[in-house]
Amino acid sequence: xxxxxxxxxxxxxxxxxxxxxxxxxxxxxxxxxxxxxxxxxxxxxxxxxxxxxxxxxxxxxxxxxxxxxxxxxxxxxxxxxxxxxxxxxxxxxxxxxxxxxxxxxxxxxxxxxxxxxxxxxxxxxxxxxxxxxxxxxxxxxxxxxxxxxxxxxxxxxxxxxxxxxxxxxxxxxxxxxxxxxxxxxxxxxxxxxxxxxxxxxxxxxxxxxxxxxxxxxxxxxxxxxxxxxxxxxxxxxxxxxxxxxxxxxxxxxxxxxxxxxxxxxxxxxxxxxxxxxxxxxxxxxxxxxxxxxxxxxxxxxxxxxxxxxxxxxxxxxxxxxxxxxxxxxxxxxxxxxxxxxxxxxxxxxxxxxxxxxxxxxxxxxxxxxxxxxxxxxxxxxxxxxxxx
Amino acid sequence: xxxxxxxxxxxxxxxxxxxxxxxxxxxxxxxxxxxxxxxxxxxxxxxxxxxxxxxxxxxxxxxxxxxxxxxxxxxxxxxxxxxxxxxxxxxxxxxxxxxxxxxxxxxxxxxxxxxxxxxxxxxxxxxxxxxxxxxxxxxxxxxxxxxxxxxxxxxxxxxxxxxxxxxxxxxxxxxxxxxxxxxxxxxxxxxxxxxxxxxxxxxxxxxxxxxxxxxxxxxxxxxxxxxxxxxxxxxxxxxxxxxxxxxxxxxxxxxxxxxxxxxxxxxxxxxxxxxxxxxxxxxxxxxxxxxxxxxxxxxxxxxxxxxxxxxxxxxxxxxxxxxxxxxxxxxxxxxxxxxxxxxxxxxxxxxxxxxxxxxxxxxxxxxxxxxxxxxxxxxxxxxxxxxx
Numbered sequence: 096x097x098x099x100x101x102x103x104x105x106x107x108x109x110x111x112x113x114x115x116x117x118x119x120x121x122x123x124x125x126x127x128x129x130x131x132x133x134x135x136x137x138x139x140x141x142x143x144x145x146x147x148x149x150x151x152x153x154x155x156x157x158x159x160x161x162x163x164x165x166x167x168x169x170x171x172x173x174x175x176x177x178x179x180x181x182x183x184x185x186x187x188x189x190x191x192x193x194x195x196x197x198x199x200x201x202x203x204x205x206x207x208x209x210x211x212x213x214x215x216x217x218x219x220x221x222x223x224x225x226x227x228x229x230x231x232x233x234x235x236x237x238x239x240x241x242x243x244x245x246x247x248x249x250x251x252x253x254x255x256x257x258x259x260x261x262x263x264x265x266x267x268x269x270x271x272x273x274x275x276x277x278x279x280x281x282x283x284x285x286x287x288x289x290x291x292x293x294x295x296x297x298x299x300x301x302x303x304x305x306x307x308x309x310x311x312x313x314x315x316x317x318x319x320x321x322x323x324x325x326x327x328x329x330x331x332x333x334x335x336x337x338x339x340x341x342x343x344x345x346x347x348x349x350x351x352x353x354x355x356x357x358x359x360x361x362x363x364x365x366x367x368x369x370x371x372x373x374x375x376x377x378x379x380x381x382x383x384x385x386x387x388x389x390x391x392x393x394x395x396x397x398x399x400x401x402x403x404x405x406x407x408x409x410x411x412x413x414x415x416x417x418x419x420x421x422x423x424x425x426x427x428x429x430x431x432x433x434x435x436x437x438x439x440x441x442x443x444x445x446x447x448x449x450x451x452x453x454x455x456x457x458x459x460x461x462x463x464x465x466x467x468x469x470x471x472x473x474x475x476x477x478x479x480x481x482x483x
Numbered sequence: 484x485x486x487x488x489x490x491x492x493x494x495x496x497x498x499x500x501x502x503x504x505x506x507x508x509x510x511x512x513x514x515x516x517x518x519x520x521x522x523x524x525x526x527x528x529x530x531x532x533x534x535x536x537x538x539x540x541x542x543x544x545x546x547x548x549x550x551x552x553x554x555x556x557x558x559x560x561x562x563x564x565x566x567x568x569x570x571x572x573x574x575x576x577x578x579x580x581x582x583x584x585x586x587x588x589x590x591x592x593x594x595x596x597x598x599x600x601x602x603x604x605x606x607x608x609x610x611x612x613x614x615x616x617x618x619x620x621x622x623x624x625x626x627x628x629x630x631x632x633x634x635x636x637x638x639x640x641x642x643x644x645x646x647x648x649x650x651x652x653x654x655x656x657x658x659x660x661x662x663x664x665x666x667x668x669x670x671x672x673x674x675x676x677x678x679x680x681x682x683x684x685x686x687x688x689x690x691x692x693x694x695x696x697x698x699x700x701x702x703x704x705x706x707x708x709x710x711x712x713x714x715x716x717x718x719x720x721x722x723x724x725x726x727x728x729x730x731x732x733x734x735x736x737x738x739x740x741x742x743x744x745x746x747x748x749x750x751x752x753x754x755x756x757x758x759x760x761x762x763x764x765x766x767x768x769x770x771x772x773x774x775x776x777x778x779x780x781x782x783x784x785x786x787x788x789x790x791x792x793x794x795x796x797x798x799x800x801x802x803x804x805x806x807x808x809x810x811x812x813x814x815x816x817x818x819x820x821x822x823x824x825x826x827x828x829x830x831x832x833x834x835x836x837x838x839x840x841x842x843x844x845x846x847x848x849x850x851x852x853x854x855x856x857x858x859x860x861x862x863x864x865x866x867x868x869x870x871x
Binding site for chain 2: 150151153155199200202203206208265266267268269271272274275278279282286287290294295296297299303304306307308344348350351352355363364413415416417418419420422424
């Protein structure tokens, strides 16, 4: 069963050396040995993106304080720079098992347990700081957030934000403490706007399951070439889309397992596309069952999204809230890509129009951020843009 | 550091065979081998009490529906019996890695990862069901809840309840799914009243730390004799007290580490009582420092509670909520004892009067439940009382 062997496997979801997918070692792999549960902070790209999902995610969006009419341009950029200097230093320390400068609770982070901290900047902040011409072009198109999609019921409580921190790890005490240290460290400059907490299965090496029971994250980019093509932008950064999704659990529970598989277009047990055998089989929308009907309904979730998986690094987390007779759970859909105008947005438009799954899911939060590239030792997040 | 070795250690916090503390194998020990992450459901006492704390706790209190004036006594007991039959069957299945009867998401619990489900009944429910003369005498004294304590700021949102389920485990997906299956299974009979979620450090074999940075749970009963004396009542059940505590984090952060140690009466790093060397050293309130002052302030947390630890099985979990500039975190204090009128209540009265820690903590939720004894295969929770 999923005993210690599985837990051990969790500590090396990726290999440090070049593996069969052509992945080279960098801070995107949780490829530590059994003696080392740290994920490198510095690297070409930020950690927490290609990194195999840790079991816990705490995502906090902040607004920069004091954004009045006298207070724009260089002054906003100055304050952002101050925040980035402090946060980079503290995040580098905590993820590497060192004590941040102002931390009086060192014991709460001495074992990082794969802690990663990933930062993103909101398009409206970049406009305010007059930095739009220094970042990829999609940012300008999304200054007012992602486009509206059919069926969206967005709650400001889970939308927007000037700066986001995605804090992930396998020890919730360390994750919680990191959020506190970072929030305290910049309390003169930022105020929390929203908080989202997510989890995935204790790692077994298998693709984790969402709370509808399906494997989630089968079709994602895996090789360096796929990442270079679709995920990293020309600066080495990426776009992070965060959508909060609520499930209508009582309605979902009415469906039997066959019906659920039709809605998704995949097998529950194996995760294989319908008509296939294995989770990682190519999706074939033209394959017909003996009666001449396609195995995969063209309006199923997979029927609409087939072929798009390699263009987004999905890193979704489950959430649940207050226990109610109606259930209260869903998904924090997080994806990374070099241009959301070409990846997330057109696909989500198609899904919003006709995905059968829409009957049971509702998007209630939406945010998009540009994640600056990775750092070298001593440098701070986004220094290339803030000093360029 | 706390790598795989630590994770492996987490899978066997207690030994299956009789250990140096005189603990014998039963469903109270998470004493599974590396191949088996199940904790026995059936046994003399319910699991999840003596069991070493798993990393996650989801505690849900429910009220029995339809409690109108025509509807008391036998009818209430009948409904409670129905709920117990269903829940015992489903809890036994899920904790043992089997699929509950009505579960269409079997894949979400196939690896229990130390899942335990523990039930308790509220005193007011036992009064309504006319069962007070069949349970320990303390229940009658607490029909309106625990006594009020100085400084309490109780919120009904986290207080009271007819029935409680403490669902603990090392995989949050399995924990979440268990709550859903159980809530759904009895939705005609019960309605959720409150939900509390807690976590402790990923296990390393050390006493876990609370979010004030201190080890929490050093002085607890450990041997069978200590449990028989203080925890299990004459029926094999126990009293479960649940207190939700909020920390005033910004005020706490003003204190330096020495001051924090004075407040607690213990060392932060080692957990030793001040003036001692080791976490498990006996607390000596009379030991004087070189200037003739007691090492342990008589009004420190340990100064007041010294000597009481063996009489309560504490099983506290950290919680944190929305990230705010003021922080938002605390402790779900859970303790078990055979008579709260002799254990929790008098101690909490003393603490509420003069514990230095009160300056930084506030009790905002309070509930007490009687946990029926354990089950034998085929029997349901509380059958001895409900059929006696």
